Amino acid sequence: MNIRNTITIDGTPVPFQDGDTIMDAATRAGIYIPHLCHNPEFKPHGSCKLCTVNVNGRNCSACTFPAADGQQVLNSTEELNATRRTITQMLFVEGNHFCPSCEKSGNCQLQGVAYFLNMLDPHFPLFYPERETDSSHPDILLDRDRCILCELCVRASREIDGKNVFGLSGRGIHTHLVVNADSGLLKDTDLTPADKAAQVCPVGAIIVKRHGFESPIGARQFDQQNVSEWSLSWEPAAMGDEHG
């Protein structure tokens, strides 16, 4: 067998192109690897660790790890999915994720991934952190309770919108999303609902106002298809559009 520019994922040969990460090769081949901070329109970030795969016996992030000839990659294994479920549980308990009262519910990728991983409980004690909500902007709400620090808004604002509205500040458990204005408030930025940064949030942290609950229960994104089908429905085509 010719293994040049081929890796195997769970035993299936998968071709890759020069410069591909494992995630790129998998996405192109129609193989879903769970992820949240990764979005093929942006340079990989490698922070959420949900895409952890096992490459030749060692765990690494599929979204940042370069594909190389002959790699044996494990992806959809019970053990890796258990690890991913634990990571997802930690994301839930660190924030305030009350799905029944969140207008992103049903369209939320954090929720979608948790469903995919069959997460039934938070396992850990809840943190109930006190985080500031910024509702100052007339058209956009920033609810830090739901932020998972994926930096997609930071990247979108900097790389696509050219506005540099968002950033992360603080370290460790104190890390939080900040707004680049003297007041620290969204109303004092030039963020608009049409900006990529206002659209790209995978959870309900950045929400364009007056669109909540437009889709009834049963007709929302992850009521219709699971997150793996949804990801593979658009991500392969978006791979050419990488910004930054």
Place this chain on the structure above:
Amino acid sequence: MAEKIKVATTSLAGCFGCHMSFLDIDERILELAQVAEFDRSPLTDIKHCSAAVDIGLVEGGLCNAENVHTLREFRKSCKILVAVGACAINGGIPALRNRVPLEECLAESYLHGVGVENPQIPSDPELPLLLNKVRPIHEVVKVDYFLPGCPPSADVFWKFLTDLTSGHEPSLPYPLVHYD
């Protein structure tokens, strides 16, 4: 005929929505009644659990001392304890008060709220003391199974109970897992 499986239910800091959803199993409750009987439950008005309950279904989180007391009785009496619904699992909507200090919550409701007459903080000794934060039940007792949802659908209850009563390890397939 073998003895029936004893099922106890309670609603702590919940809205009884999970109980209503459970009753949405509709006529399947007759099939359930062939193999199970209700013990302590708002549905039977039995006030305390029998010594050996097989399955305890707990709706709601913990917002006051009585909730904790009831939960401990359930854990002591039930072989299998189940956290039912968002509030039991992560505090749910009642836990939205966790960002507000308890004193401010009480003041808003009983002293400064719109339309309050004769403002005073209720202090009857019969009233259970509020916890300073609403907590999910797994932080206080060991929980064996979790049924997410707000509420979990009738099919979730049905799948879970029929798995258990037929001796299978309960599992929820993808379409039955919802947090809202």
